[in-house]
Amino acid sequence: MSAVTDTRHEGVERGWARGAILFAGMAALLAITGATMSWNVALTVLNMGLVSGIMALGVNLQWGFAGLFNIGVMGFLALGGLACVLVAMPPTGEAWAAGGLRLMAGLALGAGTVVAAVLLWGRMSPGRARTLAMLAVLVGGFFLYRAVLDPAVAAVESVDSASTGYLGGLGLPILLAWPVGGLVAAGGAWIIGKIAPGLRSDYLAIATLGIAEIIIAILKNEDWLARGVKNVSGLPRPVPLEVDLQASQGFVDRAASLGLDPVTASTLWVKGLYGLLFAAVLLILLWLAQMALNSPWGRMMRAIRDNEVAAEAMGKDVTRRHLQIFILGSAILGIAGAMMTTLDGQLTPGTYQPLRFTFLIWVMVIVGGSGNNFGAVLGGMLIWWLWVMVEPMGLWLMGAITAPMPDGLWLKDHLQDAAAHMRLLTMGLVLLLVLRFSPRGLLPER
């Protein structure tokens, strides 16, 4: 008995040592980036790396804890981004006057139709009458919904469409958008979990992939909601503007005493503030995830993941638990999405692409170590660093390869252009190599 405890104890300690070394290595990578390129670049990478760490934490909760295969990450991040617009942008009074209430009525009608159809399906006895009644409700409801909604949408979108043309938000502080983003994403996950109950592996994957595409399609096309592809820019910021700092005498003096010019100092200061905010959120979520992992609830989730049938035989409600963790993980993704949009200062639905916002997050989780929260965070920061650095490294490599070639040779131009596409190739290779030679990731599950 004591021997077993001893080896386990040693294993845990080795795990800690390994984690500490790897995180120190990550810090060293960022420090080298800062020293050789610039500290601004290093801080930019660090900030997005922290957000990526949170994204990986969310996916790890679903995949590493419960074995749920969610490849709709992009959609939940976009919902978080939408929350930023809905919470922080000032409301467009004119648009609300033009058709806001009618629009809300239309949406309520649409939701009511769906609820009515679902209730009907549950209440009536099976048979042809039920099918026909449900179809009648759905088709009738759809045309009614469009009849109410369409004029309202046209009215809202015609209000000064060059600068607004949408309903706007609530005009609240943007930090509030982070938890709200989590709630919106959780709501989305609840709906998905309800229409796709008990969907397993491949089917859940395709379902989430489809839903993410639909969320992006809605964001791109429903201009009344968040201006579609015209983007919402100029989101309020949780930190001061650089130009304000440069105008403040106190800040300029302090920068001068450190030997920095005001422009560099202000950008570093702002990025540092973002970094502190993100690190705080990351630490809180990491602590919560660790608590959850080591609680009876976490042990139950892993038991379900490892043997669903046995867990079910022990009286665990597998479908409910799956729904629960799907919602929790998606909420974390929503928070991360809101943080990312806050950092960008704008919502640009056209830039959401599955390779970057879904599959890359998966690479982070697998490389970091699925089932290990610290691993996921490490993977998020490391893969993000690599994603940013591959392009300059590829350019340098191509430059070295093509240096002996004469100028104007088609191959030289082709190779130099191709450096831009090195990213996807590298990410694929990293994922395949890790899966082959270290399938449990850098920081394996204990």
Add this chain to the structure above:
Amino acid sequence: MELLNALVALANYVVIPAVAYGSQLALGALGVTLVYGILRFSNFAHGDTMAFGTTIAIFFTWAFQGLGVTLGPLPTALLALPLGIAGCALFVLGTDKVIYRFYRRQRAAPVILVIVSMGVMFVMNGVVRFMIGVDDQNFADGARFVIDARSFRDATGLDEPLVLRLPTLITLVTAAIAVALLFWFLNRTRTGKSMRAFSDNEDLALLSGINPERVVMVTWIIVAALATTAGVLYGLEKSFKPFVYFQLLLPIFASAIVGGLGNPVGAVVGGFVIAFSEVGITYAWKKVLEYLAPTEALEPSGLVQLLSTDYKFAVSFAILILVLLFRPTGLFKGQSV
């Protein structure tokens, strides 16, 4: 006359585009469903396999065009298609040897293979961008129309034009030939029968002396042929853009799942179900309804478009969910996950 006009408009804007798109989806879904049936995982790299095969075919098309070799009125790409298939097959067999075989030997869980195919997807996506870039490529040449609007109007005296583009006709004919060949192969040849046996019951197939490596090899070659054909036809009929091929993954998977994963007949039917729904729901029915309405008063005032075309993904997805809810193994009996 009004009725004829309505029928022509329907054929021109709904039936012909949907049949062409449906054939392309069917070929894509057949590839997905074969990998699922034989290798037992959902291949996320399939869209990029299509893009890779098409890229090779485009390079050969350009080479033939440069040499002055053409097929007259037919697009040169048809001449390059076998070479594209060969290139794609070599690449796919290489991936299997270097990557997938290791996990097959280990008897890894299907979901691990799916994640592996995500890695392959990244690599292939990168390779395609590396070779041909990210821009639109137009490689169609030869005659453009079989039936053009003016000659149809002159010949029939109808108000509505009917247009049949040559690439559309080629899509239909090639897809029909490919599907016929595939079913002949699966049902009539020894190798095809061994593939079906392997798909139905792996252990029993192994017991009766079927060589699994050979089955897997033949499967990959067929998948490469189907994917390249689907990709070239899609590129000829619409245009080639690597990112669009990646996005085709969703309707292709929807087709395969709606038909029943692992079932070839289901994949073909699923392709047409998805294509007709996408085109039908995003088409503005105003014109057809105007011809059909008996009086002016009953003519529709709006476009009668159920959803804007940007929501076509939503359509494939909604059908997918409906089928999964009411017939979890698809319209035809597929393997359940």
